[in-house]
Amino acid sequence: MIDWLASIGRYVRAGLANLGLQMRTFGAMLIASAGLIRRIRLVTDQVHFIGNYSLVIIAVSGLFVGFVLGLQGHYTLNKYGSEQALGLLVALSLVRELGPVVTALLFAGRAGTSLTAEIGLMKATEQLAAMEMMAVDPLTRVLAPRFWAGVIAMPLLAAVFSAVGVLGGYVVGVVLIGVDEGAFWSQMQGGVELWADIGNGVLKSVVFGVAVTFIALYQGYVADATPEGVARATTRTVVIGSLMVLWLDFLLTALMFS
């Protein structure tokens, strides 16, 4: 009985310590970011690595999600004889939910894993320790630029996803199925609010960018310095990152749109 209680206590204490360590790393990284202002190059390099290389998969996914939304939305709306609302349905689902969430999930898989593996390997080959030996703070030099690049790239990728998705819905709905073009756009413009829908969608994608990028960096930073350790850290990035995105999405949706 006592052992059982002790094991619960240990579990909770370890969880809290882990959370505290994460928050301290996060804070230290934000403070270390101040040194980035003079070395903005480091951030642009990472935006290229994280953003440009993710662009193709994001755009193609957006296009196909838009296609499918067009087909499925038309199937359902047609039953109620209101297929003109297709544009509204496609735009609202993309801008409010699918754009930020699917982009963040893909981002965790595409960019997050490579960040974790890169930093984990740097740690395994003692590059981070070597930097500290040379009085270079790895937080400023390695973590902070990647973090800010992720925070910059994520909303832009989500916006590209939504925009391409709307065009995909247009192609299927108007060009292939033959929904009236004027109704498609005007219903969309009538129903989508600039701040309430688009602004909150962008805000969501910024929050997801912060969460996913930091989880990826932290998992790499605390990975065991072995090949298995790096492999486990990469897996954890995808699992924790995706779950965190879904959980944050529920929380933000409940706060924003209630």
Added chain:
Amino acid sequence: MQRKSLDVWVGLFVVLGAAAIMFLALKVGNLSAMSLGPSYTLVARFDNIGGLKPRAPVKSAGVVVGRVESIGFDDRTFQATVTLRMQADVKFPSDSSAKILTSGLLGEQYIGLEPGADDKNFSQGDRIKSTQSAIVLENLISQFLFSKAAEGSKGEEK
């Protein structure tokens, strides 16, 4: 040289993202519809506005000629005060009347403007005098039921 091409790609990425946000704001959202260009406001009072919302269209002969700007409540007359923002190039006679209508059976509510015959036109800030409230379905049903009940009780008396 390699630095420069990398910068170009990053710049391209950021511009593309910004263009996507602009596309969403202008084409998908209603930023462009918000600015009607030059406009003037009219005020109309309704006993009941039903489900009318700000930004609902104001239509005349089915064409959108303005939008509902704001909805307030006047606690002296206990009426709803609806401010309409009309396009400046559309003039209406000053005895025109406003109705709250519904597009389709269960569609959105909008304001229908019926032109009058006066020589004078509305100008900035004028009030639309003759208005007709929204039809509330519950009232309609209860009226129908009451009239049915009245018929029924008459029938029993005979």
